[in-house]
Amino acid sequence: METHIKVARSRTKSQAISKRSSTFKNNLTIFLFIAPAFIIYAVYVLYPIYSTFNYSLYEWDGMSEKTFIGLQNYVNLLNDAIFWTSLTNNVWVVLTSIFVQIPLGLIMALMLFAPIRGIRLMNSVYFFPFLMSTVAIGLLWVLMYDPINGVINQLINLLGFGNIAWLSGSNTAMIAVLLVVVWQFSPFYMILFKAAIVGVPEELYEAAEIDGANAFTKFIHITFPMLMPTIVSSSILAIVGSLKAFDIFYIMTGGGPNHSTEIMGTYMFKQAFVNFNMGYASAIAFLMFFIALIVTIIIQLMDYYRKKKGAIS
Amino acid sequence: MINIMKKISLYIIAILLLIFTGYPFLYMISTALKDQSSFFEKPFALFSSFNLENFVSVFEMGLTRYFFNSILITVVAVGVVMFIGALASYPLSRMNFKLNRVVFLLFISGMMLPIHATLIPIFKLTENIGLYDTLWALLGPYIAFSLPISIFILTQFMREIPKALEEAAKMDGCTHFGIFWRVILPMLTPALMTVLIYNFIHLFNEFIFALVLISSPSSMTLPLGLQDFKGEFSVNVPGLMAALTLASLPILVIYLFSQEKVVKGLGGGAVK
Incomplete structure (x- = not known):
């Protein structure tokens, strides 16, 4: 009797051990699958974010000893007029995305469903700008904006106006660069909207037609509401997009003239790799990270509530 | 009317x-x-x-070198990303374990990260490991910054693969790696194509890491080299245009041959 119990006990024990060793083996397998990607990601993304915060607490030229100054860099940042200019310009980039790029992308997408010929040509050509490298786009448009030989001034001459030095005037430079940003990124929104339009159920339109709706009312009452989630998330993502903006501004104006096209990306780069104010630049960089983090959290929360609502209804 | x-x-x-x-x-x-x-x-x-003279002179000025560098680093980085991205996506999408959600979110939130937030530490790191001003300085950053979108696309796709296939393979005594290699990977081709196209175009056109990590012409990639051309061609507009045309050509040609795939790829999983 007792031996039976003993045997039974030792059996459960050995089962527990083998179960534990199998979960250990399982965990090891999971670890081995994820490790290569995670290690590279940790070395080049996660740890650097921490380092950036750490550097931002020091005064440092990148070479000699660091001096700890606490939050002084952030205080200086708040009193730095150029920083505020660049932050404002970032806001302009966001507003341009929301009020120009997204509507234009929507129009482009709608044109692909219009009852006219040449859809295939439009489909190909409208997407071209998004494929070119930003550096090439910048150089191309700098030449097109050229005060003497540029094609844009030629066009303006035809309309009866004098030449404008687009990129060297403080008032015009920002608008000129933003136009190029619109040119480059509208096609991206076009493909997002195109996919969303394809996803609208055909029955809705058929039902509306029976009720006597025309193309315009169909757009207002069916297409537009169905596209609203895409519009909202694209608008929020535009904030992150503006933080990532750098290449086009660096190539076309370098932030000039007189900081009129300075954005956070170009200002951070200048402070870090031209003036070698690595600590100060890190403070700008960490602020950029922080804004992106808040946007990410907002999007996650919106997603969460949308799913919750979907589960209830 | x-x-x-x-x-x-x-x-x-x-x-x-x-x-x-x-x-x-x-x-x-x-x-x-x-x-x-x-x-x-x-x-x-x-x-x-x-x-066609401009095109010839552009080649003579070293565009070939930049071209070769860009293709080399892009192909290697994209190849590594496809492999280790698929590896990591397998447990993240098909296994239950404690840290799954956390690790997944850590990877995915990288899509929102401005590169600037990592620029100075990566610059210092590259100097410290002695890779500064070589083409291979770009490899680590390129892989790391391509992982979030790649894992996002791959996990989305892998979740759709029926569990029954995996169970059958397990019955036959397949290890997890065996299942991954023989069952999952072959079914992954469409998602891997999306990952390939998205990352290829983005890395081929990447500028800021190249700007910060490379300074000598022999290691430059195409976008960085083009920017260098600007000075040399400041008086020769047609020459610069020839360089821009050549630099844009590869991607445009790929696009014209497989338009649907490129559009889908650049939509990055948002467009199905």
């Missing part, structure tokens, strides 16, 4: 948009085909001359 008016206005919008998106390309190519004097005589005439 109203119908005709409507049609006409639609055509006008379509054509205006075609000019807006397409004209800069026509201008670039037609200028590249002009020689200096005909550019100054008639800078705006489209395709008024057909002269």
Whole structure:
């Protein structure tokens, strides 16, 4: 009797051990699958974010000893007029995305469903700008904006106006660069909207037609509401997009003239790799990270509530 | 009558948009085909001359080197990303374990990260490991910053693969790696194509890491080299246009041959 119990006990024990060793083996397998990607990601993304915060607490030229100054860099940042200019310009980039790029992308997408010929040509050509490298786009448009030989001034001459030095005037430079940003990124929104339009159920339109709706009312009452989630998330993502903006501004104006096209990306780069104010630049960089983090959290929360609502209804 | 008016206005919008998106390309190519004097005589005439000399001189100035560097680093980085991205996506999408959600979110939130937030530490790290000013300095950052979108696309796709297949393979005594290699990976081709196209185009055009981590022409990638050309060609506009045309050509050719795939790829999983 007792031996039976003993045997039974030792059996459960050995089962527990083998179960534990199998979960250990399982965990090891999971670890081995994820490790290569995670290690590279940790070395080049996660740890650097921490380092950036750490550097931002020091005064440092990148070479000699660091001096700890606490939050002084952030205080200086708040009193730095150029920083505020660049932050404002970032806001302009966001507003341009929301009020120009997204509507234009929507129009482009709608044109692909219009009852006219040449859809295939439009489909190909409208997407071209998004494929070119930003550096090439910048150089191309700098030449097109050229005060003497540029094609844009030629066009303006035809309309009866004098030449404008687009990129060297403080008032015009920002608008000129933003136009190029619109040119480059509208096609991206076009493909997002195109996919969303394809996803609208055909029955809705058929039902509306029976009720006597025309193309315009169909757009207002069916297409537009169905596209609203895409519009909202694209608008929020535009904030992150503006933080990532750098290449086009660096190539076309370098932030000039007189900081009129300075954005956070170009200002951070200048402070870090031209003036070698690595600590100060890190403070700008960490602020950029922080804004992106808040946007990410907002999007996650919106997603969460949308799913919750979907589960209830 | 109203119908005709409507049609006409639609055509006008379509054509205006075609000019807006397409004209800069026509201008670039037609200028590249002009020689200096005909550019100054008639800078705006489209395709008024057909002269390939500019292209030859661009190649002589070292564009080939930049081209080769760009292709090399892009192909290696994208290859590694496809492999280790698929590896990591397998447990993240198909296994239950404690840290799953956390690790997944850590990877995915990288899509929102401005590169600037990592720029100085990566610059210091690259200096410290002695890779500064070599082409391979770009490998780590390129892989790391391509992982979030790749894992996002791959996990989405892997979740759709039926569990039954995996169970059958397990019955036959397959290890997890065996299942991954023989069952999952072969079914993953469409998602891997998306990952390939998205990352190839983005890395081929990448600028800021190259700008910060490379300084000598022999290690430069195409975007960085182009920026360097600007100075050399400040008086020779057709020459610069030839360089821009050549630099844009590979991606445009890929696009024209597999339009649907490229659009889907650049939508990055948002477009199905």
